[in-house]
Amino acid sequence: EVVMSREGTDFGYALETAGGIARALPLLADVFWVLAGDVYVPDFTFTQASVDRFEDSGLLAHIWLVPNPPHNPNGDFGLGADGLAISRADEAWTFSTIGLYRRELFELPWCEVLPGNPQGTAEPLAPLLRRAMEAGQVSAEIYEGPWVDVGTPERLEELNQRA
Template sequence: MKAMILAAGKGERMRPLTLHTPKPLIPLAGRPLIEYHLMALAAAGVTDVVINHAWLGEQIEDHLGDGSRYGLRIAYSPEGEPLETGGGIFKALPLLGDAPFLLINGDIWTDYDFSRLQAPLQGQAHLVLVNNPEHHGQGDFRLVGTQVVDGDGAAGTLTFSGISVLHPALFEGCKPGAFKLAPLLRQAMASGQVSGEHFAGHWVDVGTAARLAEAERLLGEHR
């Protein structure tokens, strides 16, 4: 299974750290954040990774290179203009092929074992959900058995972790340009095409300096 890491965001909430450094290269305990994903993917048996980028993206390419030092092959999908999550994935589909692929937000830290996602995909998407963090208390989606449905603020609503497996068929009918991923997922949920799981391990959305410090604390405990 190929993997894609989303790394095109500007990281405005992390300024001034991201004024001259793209957020995926912000150090976490002395190592660029994105490297934790690359090492975990290699450990899970993934060999091919696609990374999209926009803001200061040349720094990402210069630092990571072809991926060989991580035991990976890295291809890049540069974006001249912000395409949002859905548009960025759609642009990268020619690099990802026709099979389901693993998708990871580049600005999270987690100890999730990506090898758990190597099982055959049933439907168009499989989402990893986590307990709602303080900054996102209402969550996103609910689990009904193994199926994911829209949360609608109901009890038991969980937060989408930014870790998923997607089938390229999810993007059928889409056109190049900027668009979000969430409406496509909700459309697939309505037809029972989205499965999911609840992960209760370490996970941090590293969107602010305070959350970066929280990730460093948890990483220290994990080690």
């Protein structure tokens, strides 16, 4: 079953990633995948083994990082030798938008948006991830397969020319 969040109709604006996840939280399992709808990642495999490893870790999130594309040359997050994501690092990678999350990350005390997000709070994901990273609660790994953030008409056109 697919359930659509009609944020524009309900609130007049998008809830951003964490706000949208909080809105969907009552429908989600304790551990769930998130992937932005505007990334092209044809070879990424969503495996049960990844879910099992994440569940066993006890951490709040596990994210996949990619080499920095031209539109994000400085990256978003670092990766420590221990496999934990680093909020701010000299060598940073770009967040692919692919992640495994524990619902606890989107509840108090980590996230102040109420489950179901009835008030329509727009909440970005990066600040929430950074707080969890600073507490040592986010692991990460590098994905080096094909990945494109198709976030603009120009990048979509560039991707279509390659295909």
